[in-house]
Every structure is written in C-alpha cells, then in structure tokens.
Amino acid sequence: MAGRSRVLGFERAFGPSALACLALGTGACIVTSAHPDPVPEAPSAQGGSVSSGGFGAAGVALGLAAGGSIQIIEVGDHHCSLPSIGGKAVFASQVFDGSRPARREFFSWTTDEQVAALRQDQVLFSRSERPGLGPGYAFQVFAQLARDETLGEQAQLAKLLGGELFAKVRYAWSEPWATRMGWPGEDYGDNLLRIVLKPEAWLVLVKEGGLSVVDLQNDPVALSVVLANPGRIGAIYYQKDRSTGGPFCGGSFASGGSGYREFILGNLAMVEEWSIGTEQIRDRLSANIASLSAFLERVRACPVTSSAQQWTVDVVCNWDIVGGELTELSAYEQSLAIPSDNYLAVPERIATMIETLQGDLFELDPLLVTPGKP
Numbered sequence: 001m002a003g004r005s006r007v008l009g010f011e012r013a014f015g016p017s018a019l020a021c022l023a024l025g026t027g028a029c030i031v032t033s034a035h036p037d038p039v040p041e042a043p044s045a046q047g048g049s050v051s052s053g054g055f056g057a058a059g060v061a062l063g064l065a066a067g068g069s070i071q072i073i074e075v076g077d078h079h080c081s082l083p084s085i086g087g088k089a090v091f092a093s094q095v096f097d098g099s100r101p102a103r104r105e106f107f108s109w110t111t112d113e114q115v116a117a118l119r120q121d122q123v124l125f126s127r128s129e130r131p132g133l134g135p136g137y138a139f140q141v142f143a144q145l146a147r148d149e150t151l152g153e154q155a156q157l158a159k160l161l162g163g164e165l166f167a168k169v170r171y172a173w174s175e176p177w178a179t180r181m182g183w184p185g186e187d188y189g190d191n192l193l194r195i196v197l198k199p200e201a202w203l204v205l206v207k208e209g210g211l212s213v214v215d216l217q218n219d220p221v222a223l224s225v226v227l228a229n230p231g232r233i234g235a236i237y238y239q240k241d242r243s244t245g246g247p248f249c250g251g252s253f254a255s256g257g258s259g260y261r262e263f264i265l266g267n268l269a270m271v272e273e274w275s276i277g278t279e280q281i282r283d284r285l286s287a288n289i290a291s292l293s294a295f296l297e298r299v300r301a302c303p304v305t306s307s308a309q310q311w312t313v314d315v316v317c318n319w320d321i322v323g324g325e326l327t328e329l330s331a332y333e334q335s336l337a338i339p340s341d342n343y344l345a346v347p348e349r350i351a352t353m354i355e356t357l358q359g360d361l362f363e364l365d366p367l368l369v370t371p372g373k374p
Contacts, residue, residue: 089331090295094175096335098261098320100218101205101237104197104272106172106263107284109180111189115276122369124195124274125168125266136171138238138264141206153223154211160230161204169266170195172235173337177288179262180360181342181353190360192285194275201234201270202226209243234270235263241316249317259316260338268371277365289357296350299328303346315339 110118117126145151145158173179176192202221205212213221213233226233239261240246246259265271275281304311315333326334329345336343343349 089326089328090291090298091328091331091335092326094178094291094335095326095331096174096261096319096337098207098237098239102203102214102216102218103174104199104201104216106174106195106197106235106265107176107179107281108170108172108193108195108265109176109188110170110191110193112191114189115191118193118276119367122367124271124369124371125170125268128168136169136264137240137244138206138236138262141238141244145211151210153227156227157204157211157213157223160227161206161233161236165230165233166236166264166266169264172263172265174263175288175335176285177292177353177357178335178337180356181340182338183340184342190356191276191362192281192360194278194281194284195265196272196274197234197265198270198272200232202232204233204236206236207239207241207243231267231269233267235265235267238262238264239319247313247316249313258312258339259319260340261319262337271371273368273370275366275368277362277367279364279366282361282364285357285361289354292350292354292357295328295332296347296354299332299345300347304329304344308341308344311344312339312341 114126118124139162142158142162146155146162148155151158170193171179171188172193172195179188182188197216199216202213202215204226205214211223213223213226215221240259242248245257247257306314315336316339318330318333332345333339341349342352
C-alpha cells in the first residue's frame with residue numbers, strides 16, 4: 001500500500017459552495033452553503049480536532065448521471081422528504097451500545113511503516129505514543145483519576161492503566177469505517193489490523209468520570225478481583241464525555257466540546273490472535289463499503305443541515321440514550337466512534353468515505369499471528 005494517495009472525494013472537483021447534497025434515484029435534496037462555524041479543538045488519542053462545516057439552504061444539487069458521472073441539478077427551495085424505506089436501517093446491526101461495550105474482535109488502522117515492522121518482527125504493541133501527539137488524551141484522564149485518593153479502588157485501577165500494563169498500545173474500534181476518516185488533518189494509515197481477544201479477557205470502562213470492569217458477557221467484575229488479577233484486562237473502553245471536557249448534555253440544549261469513544265488495546269497476554277492482509281479483513285472492508293453505499297442511496301434526499309459543531313455534540317449526547325425506534329440517520333450516528341466533520345451525514349462526506357475504503361482494498365498477503373505459539 002506504500003505510495004497510495006488518499007482519495008479526497010468530490011470536493012476537489014466542485015467548490016465547497018456547490019457541495020452539500022446529492023440526489024439519487026427519485027430523491028432530490030436542498031444543497032446548502034458551506035459557511036464554517038467555529039469548532040473547539042478536541043484533544044484526542046486519535047489526534048486532530050473537529051473542523052467546521054455548517055450548512056444552510058441553496059438551490060443546486062448534485063446527481064449521478066448514467067455511467068456514474070456527476071451532474072449539477074437545479075432544484076427549488078423546498079423541504080425534502082425521505083423516500084419510503086422498508087426493513088431495518090442499514091447500520092442497525094452496528095449500533096454501539098455503550099452500556100454493553102464488551103466484544104472480542106477489534107480493527108485498528110496503521111501505516112505502511114508499521115506494517116513492514118509487524119511483518120518483520122511480529123511485535124503487535126510497539127509504541128507508547130503517536131509521534132508528535134503524545135500517549136493519548138485518555139492517559140491524561142487515567143493520571144488524573146489515579147491522583148484522586150477519594151476514589152479508592154478506582155484510583156488504584158487508574159494507576160494500573162497508566163503503568164506498564166498498557167505502556168504500549170493500539171487504538172481500535174469494532175468496525176473499520178468508523179475510525180478510518182478520523183479528525184480532519186489526521187491520517188492513521190490505510191492498512192487494517194484485526195485483533196481478537198481471548199474469551200477470558202476483561203474490559204475496563206472509563207466514562208462519566210468513573211471506572212468499572214466487565215467480562216466479555218458484559219457482566220460486572222468486582223474491582224478487588226481485577227486488582228488481584230490485572231493480567232486479565234484485555235482492553236479499555238474510553239468515552240470522552242462531559243466529565244473529561246466533552247459535550248454537556250443537560251438542560252434544553254446541548255453544548256460544550258467535542259467527544260469521541262475508542263478502545264485501547266495493549267496487553268498481549270489477552271490477545272488470542274492478530275492478523276493483516278487476510279481475506280477476512282478484506283471482506284470486512286467490502287462489507288463496510290456496501291453498507292455506506294446503501295446508506296448513501298437511502299438518505300441522500302435529506303442530509304443533515306445543522307452545523308458540524310452542533311451535529312457532533314448532538315451525536316455524542318445521544319450515544320447513551322438506549323432504546324427507541326432507529327432511523328437511518330440515528331443508526332448511523334449510534335455506530336460512530338469519531339463524530340468529526342469527516343463523518344457529517346451529508347453526501348460528499350459519505351461518498352469520500354466510500355472512495356477512501358475502496359482505495360484501501362488490497363491484494364491478499366496474509367499474516368496470522370497467535371501470540372505465544374510458534
């Protein structure tokens with residue numbers, strides 16, 4: 001994959017003022033202007049910050065002509081409506097419930113340089129920080145919690161997380177597409193790792209200012225038991241919420257900084273296997289592309305029209321609202337890990353994701369490693 005240039009989507013072919021909406025099939029939507037709204041920086045383990053991207057009404061739309069070429073379509077200044085959709089939402093099966101986060105399978109993006117090292121040395125966890133970005137914002141939170149003696153066992157666990165057990169880590173998520181685009185200005189690499197935990201692994205949850213632990217059936221594990229057996233911690237689930245500078249979701253409106261969620265892996269003793277270049281990974285990428293393509297076709301008639309700043313706050317504030325009927329948009333938003341401007345639910349962003357993932361498809365060159373076995 002070395003030397004591949006990143007696909008930037010439709011924005012290079014059309015100016016920002018022409019890009020807000022894509023009409024597909026029988027649907028047409030209102031194109032919006034691209035006057036930016038200021039967005040606060042989001043200190044993140046993934047790096048970068050949320051960029052601007054507010055939208056307002058206009059009268060030009062983009063459509064797909066025969067053969068896949070793009071044409072500009074004049075549309076009136078009117079309200080759009082979604083076509084009738086049967087069956088469940090495209091991303092219904094990928095909705096991430098933060099109250100039941102445990103899983104064994106993870107995907108992590110990495111660079112050509114890292115892949116070369118992985119193939120040569122087969123050392124999965126080799127870096128304590130990303131160059132120029134430090135060890136990650138979550139580790140600042142662990143350090144802060146570790147200093148709070150009133151937290152008792154939670155403070156002891158936070159100190160453990162900030163120590164040798166997770167001294168070298170990889171950041172991951174349950175689906176490749178949901179972290180590939182990252183924050184604007186950041187690129188985590190275009191090579192995909194698949195990592196599977198052992199069934200006996202535990203998961204530390206860091207959210208709402210506290211720490212707890214569950215097993216892979218999402219059943220709670222007493223902190224005293226965890227502190228006596230720290231080697232069974234397989235991953236950390238970290239959610240940047242109001243307790244650590246994320247959005248404040250109370251009152252009649254949401255406000256505050258940006259948020260995100262991520263898995264942190266670093267304990268090789270709880271890794272059952274890891275792989276790169278396999279058919280299984282390529283098939284997962286292909287499935288992600290198919291899902292995004294279906295999502296694009298279904299919701300192009302009515303893209304998000306709020307500012308990128310307000311959208312990212314709304315998404316994070318809805319992550320812990322469990323239950324209720326899913327819509328195409330809510331299922332997509334509930335599947336996200338990084339609700340940055342790159343993931344704003346407007347046609348050109350979704351199209352750019354599809355193009356980027358298509359560029360990430362690779363020729364098979366499988367490497368499957370089972371730690372501790374020849």
